[in-house]
Amino acid sequence: MSTVRTTCPYCGVGCGIAVTDGVLNGDTSHPANLGRLCSKGAALKDTLALPDRLLSPMIHGRESDWDEALDLVAAQFTETIRKHGPDAVAFYVSGQFLTEDYYVANKLMKGFIGSANIDTNSRLCMASSVAGHVRAFGEDVVPGCYEDLEETDLAVLVGSNTAWCHPVLYQRLMAAREKRGTKIVAIDPRRTSTCETADLHLPLAAGSDVVLFNGLLTHLSRAGALDHSWIAQRVSGFAETMNAAAISAPSIEFIASATGITPEDLLQFYELFARIQRVMTLYSQGVNQSVMGTDKVNAILNCHLATGRIGRAGMGPFSLTGQPNAMGGREVGGLANQLAAHMSFSAKDLDRVGRFWGASNIAAKPGLKAVDMFKAVRSGRIKAIWIAATNPAASMPDANHVRAALEHCPFVVVSDAWPTDTSVHGHVVLPAAAWAEKDGTVTNSERRISRQRAFRAAPGGARPDWWMFAEVARRMGWGREFSYPNPASIFREHAALSAFENGGTRIFDIGALADCDDAAYDALEPVQWPCPKGRTHNASSRLFGDGRFPTPDGRARMVPVSGLDNELPALDAALKLNTGRIRDQWHTMTRTGRVPRLMTHVAEPQIAIHPRDAAMCGIAPDGFARIENERGSMVMRASITPAQRPGEVFAPMHWTDQFSSAGAIGRLVHDKTDPISGQPDLKGSAVHVTAVKMLWTGLLLRRPAATPDLGEDVYWSKAPADSGFAFDLAGWTELASVIRSEAILRRLLQIPAEAELVSYSDPKRSVFRYAGLLGGRLEACLFLAPVGVVLPSKEGAAKLLGRTLETAERLSLLAADAQGCMTAPDRIVCACFAVGGNSLATAIRNKNLKNVAEIGSALQAGTNCGSCIPELKKLLKDSVRNREPMDAAI
Ligand code: SF4
Numbered sequence: 001m002s003t004v005r006t007t008c009p010y011c012g013v014g015c016g017i018a019v020t021d022g023v024l025n026g027d028t029s030h031p032a033n034l035g036r037l038c039s040k041g042a043a044l045k046d047t048l049a050l051p052d053r054l055l056s057p058m059i060h061g062r063e064s065d066w067d068e069a070l071d072l073v074a075a076q077f078t079e080t081i082r083k084h085g086p087d088a089v090a091f092y093v094s095g096q097f098l099t100e101d102y103y104v105a106n107k108l109m110k111g112f113i114g115s116a117n118i119d120t121n122s123r124l125c126m127a128s129s130v131a132g133h134v135r136a137f138g139e140d141v142v143p144g145c146y147e148d149l150e151e152t153d154l155a156v157l158v159g160s161n162t163a164w165c166h167p168v169l170y171q172r173l174m175a176a177r178e179k180r181g182t183k184i185v186a187i188d189p190r191r192t193s194t195c196e197t198a199d200l201h202l203p204l205a206a207g208s209d210v211v212l213f214n215g216l217l218t219h220l221s222r223a224g225a226l227d228h229s230w231i232a233q234r235v236s237g238f239a240e241t242m243n244a245a246a247i248s249a250p251s252i253e254f255i256a257s258a259t260g261i262t263p264e265d266l267l268q269f270y271e272l273f274a275r276i277q278r279v280m281t282l283y284s285q286g287v288n289q290s291v292m293g294t295d296k297v298n299a300i301l302n303c304h305l306a307t308g309r310i311g312r313a314g315m316g317p318f319s320l321t322g323q324p325n326a327m328g329g330r331e332v333g334g335l336a337n338q339l340a341a342h343m344s345f346s347a348k349d350l351d352r353v354g355r356f357w358g359a360s361n362i363a364a365k366p367g368l369k370a371v372d373m374f375k376a377v378r379s380g381r382i383k384a385i386w387i388a389a390t391n392p393a394a395s396m397p398d399a400n401h402v403r404a405a406l407e408h409c410p411f412v413v414v415s416d417a418w419p420t421d422t423s424v425h426g427h428v429v430l431p432a433a434a435w436a437e438k439d440g441t442v443t444n445s446e447r448r449i450s451r452q453r454a455f456r457a458a459p460g461g462a463r464p465d466w467w468m469f470a471e472v473a474r475r476m477g478w479g480r481e482f483s484y485p486n487p488a489s490i491f492r493e494h495a496a497l498s499a500f501e502n503g504g505t506r507i508f509d510i511g512a513l514a515d516c517d518d519a520a521y522d523a524l525e526p527v528q529w530p531c532p533k534g535r536t537h538n539a540s541s542r543l544f545g546d547g548r549f550p551t552p553d554g555r556a557r558m559v560p561v562s563g564l565d566n567e568l569p570a571l572d573a574a575l576k577l578n579t580g581r582i583r584d585q586w587h588t589m590t591r592t593g594r595v596p597r598l599m600t601h602v603a604e605p606q607i608a609i610h611p612r613d614a615a616m617c618g619i620a621p622d623g624f625a626r627i628e629n630e631r632g633s634m635v636m637r638a639s640i641t642p643a644q645r646p647g648e649v650f651a652p653m654h655w656t657d658q659f660s661s662a663g664a665i666g667r668l669v670h671d672k673t674d675p676i677s678g679q680p681d682l683k684g685s686a687v688h689v690t691a692v693k694m695l696w697t698g699l700l701l702r703r704p705a706a707t708p709d710l711g712e713d714v715y716w717s718k719a720p721a722d723s724g725f726a727f728d729l730a731g732w733t734e735l736a737s738v739i740r741s742e743a744i745l746r747r748l749l750q751i752p753a754e755a756e757l758v759s760y761s762d763p764k765r766s767v768f769r770y771a772g773l774l775g776g777r778l779e780a781c782l783f784l785a786p787v788g789v790v791l792p793s794k795e796g797a798a799k800l801l802g803r804t805l806e807t808a809e810r811l812s813l814l815a816a817d818a819q820g821c822m823t824a825p826d827r828i829v830c831a832c833f834a835v836g837g838n839s840l841a842t843a844i845r846n847k848n849l850k851n852v853a854e855i856g857s858a859l860q861a862g863t864n865c866g867s868c869i870p871e872l873k874k875l876l877k878d879s880v881r882n883r884e885p886m887d888a889a890i
Contacts, residue, residue, distance in 0.1 A: 012321030014444025055460025095323025098440030116367030132297025159286015311545030369678030
């Protein structure tokens with residue numbers, strides 16, 4: 001029995017996974033998760049054999065081979081550079097890259113092509129934290145480690161739905177709270193699952209974080225909680241910052257009015273922070289994704305610097321990174337404004353990196369950041385772009401303009417493992433190896449480098465990203481500089497560069513790993529940086545506790561910040577659109593959207609809206625809404641919930657054209673960015689919301705995944721079922737306009753001409769049911785009915801798909817009573833054991849279940865990955881309050 005130890009490819013927690021004879025489990029020896037996995041990690045085994053992989057290079061839609069495709073990419077990039085200069089080309093890469101992929105792509109663009117036009121989707125995730133760290137500490141460094149979660153007495157979670165987005169860290173925090181009584185304060189405009197379990201929830205108005213933390217800073221001063229001796233010796237900028245804070249947050253009444261938080265709750269938070277020494281502030285996209293994200297980060301860092309609560313057990317600011325290897329990308333210079341190994345574009349650093357790489361044409365200045373990069377594609381300044389392992393046609397703000405830019409770009413290369421909204425724009429599409437097939441390293445939020453190890457062969461012609469970039473470099477004339485035989489050789493060079501002429505000036509130094517041979521690389525245990533030559537490097541490390549910072553004077557810098565980012569949206573009567581993650585999906589759903597059990601928790605794109613706003617817009621419970629602004633329009637189901645602040649709406653970032661007629665919410669998001677970090681404001685766009693009155697609803701089940709062609713007046717949303725796909729349908733024009741002929745019906749069902757089509761129709765009631773059978777086996781079925789008539793349950797009907805049906809079963813299906821087809825749907829809460837909210841509420845009530853452990857004993861829910869525990873606690877709370885259980889769907 002052999003075990004391969006690797007790392008989860010989703011979020012920045014960086015959990016270890018042990019694969020033994022094809023069975024995946026949490027790696028009990030990995031320090032990030034100690035064996036735990038969340039719902040996404042626990043379902044990874046279901047993503048291994050996903051269909052529809054890209055298997056061969058494609059050129060203009062025609063199947064090709066690697067030589068032809070790579071020759072073409074190299075020739076087009078070379079020719080574009082010759083004619084228009086190096087800044088006419090760009091790479092847009094990904095936090096899904098392994099460090100080795102990142103290193104090679106960055107070296108090629110910055111060292112040899114001679115442009116810094118390489119940026120990454122991590123720009124959308126944590127660029128403001130990077131900029132804030134550099135301003136305050138002199139280098140992009142997270143001071144703490146995960147063990148601090150077990151040693152803190154107060155955890156302040158800001159703009160972070162940790163329970164859903166970093167679930168394993170949240171479970172560690174919950175376990176610590178059980179032991180030591182850690183207090184938890186959640187600061188978030190929405191009442192998320194995380195807020196449900198917090199001791200105090202501060203529902204601040206979106207964008208008012210700087211005022212909130214400036215108010216905290218002035219309170220800490222008044223309360224005598226500042227460490228003046230530490231400030232005198234270790235910090236600069238104190239007086240200016242205190243002045244700015246006093247002006248920005250002059251009184252508790254002012255702060256209450258700006259943030260929308262009651263003075264009582266504000267004071268409770270401020271007093272907790274002042275009183276408790278061991279305090280951590282953990283923050284994520286709610287802080288970073290803003291036009292003043294960098295200032296928000298520094299407002300948080302200022303409070304820790306002024307109290308000296310940094311770099312010691314259980315205390316400090318902590319940026320939770322979204323992606324598995326956002327941190328690795330930062331190490332190698334994957335952002336357009338970094339060089340490599342935490343070096344900048346200063347003359348000294350350019351000279352140093354240029355000599356190390358043997359690069360005669362090193363980029364002299366920073367390149368274009370993500371939003372500006374795609375604007376340059378649109379304006380024609382960039383004429384050739386390579387997009388790797390990311391889906392900007394869905395995930396970028398103002399996504400319609402990104403699509404238009406790619407449509408008009410003379411040469412677009414897309415490398416990915418699956419087709420996406422972006423790959424349809426690729427002149428050349430290159431098949432990339434996926435997670436289980438790739439070897440390399442990733443770095444998680446606590447600076448811990450872990451090996452990702454392949455445990456399956458890549459299918460067809462799929463190849464790792466580093467290999468593609470090295471092959472193109474070779475074809476462009478730099479064969480010697482890119483002659484890497486394997487990822488280990490790339491890692492050694494990366495580690496050596498981190499130590500090159502370092503002399504303690506840069507904290508990012510992993511020189512101790514530069515001499516590891518292939519066997520040592522293969523056996524590399526998770527290790528936190530810094531690990532310079534000669535230092536033992538297996539213990540958890542904290543930084544800055546000694547008060548030394550990598551700035552010219554060795555002091556940290558408090559940064560004066562002020563202002564609000566919550567002015568009323570520009571459109572009249574508009575609501576503020578916040579976008580973000582849901583529990584069981586990852587990014588644009590290329591993997592998680594194809595796993596049936598991960599689509600049961602939230603099956604459709606939903607806009608969360610407060611009851612007051614829903615009433616003003618005329619939206620009924622379970623109704624639909626049109627969300628629109630000058631950039632576009634889309635229809636989604638509405639989730640009416642008091643968890644949402646009035647005046648603000650929330651939509652998930654995950655859905656794309658592959659999964660719903662609504663498509664990517666990025667289409668409606670404005671392209672404003674933070675002026676320092678370049679991070680887009682994905683949480684502050686203005687939208688109009690109006691009710692859409694559906695006339696009919698429907699359910700389509702069929703085997704093929706292809707998106708249905710139903711015209712512009714029909715809403716659809718796709719979810720995988722065990723033997724095919726289920727589509728929820730709804731329309732706001734007469735049903736007759738959808739099914740106009742048998743040919744259209746057969747196309748919708750995607751059944752061949754020889755398939756048998758059976759039907760039931762009641763034109764008077766406008767109820768129609770169809771089933772397509774091939775050799776007696778159910779290939780597809782379609783149920784249509786006016787709004788108000790109950791449709792068969794998706795789960796019940798899906799069980800019949802692919803099965804041979806006897807005559808009685810066919811009749812039963814058309815009568816919609818087969819296999820419990822008429823059972824009312826039950827939204828799944830525990831994805832691991834498929835336990836729904838109604839079943840849970842009934843069991844809690846009837847069996848008098850009092851806690852999560854009792855629910856686990858009775859129904860198994862919450863006993864595997866634990867991602868649903870916050871929702872179980874809410875159901876228990878609701879049961880006590882005798883309230884409706886599912887009032888906060890997303
Ligand atoms: S918390 Fe979940 S998604 Fe994140 S790394 Fe761990 S298992 Fe993967």
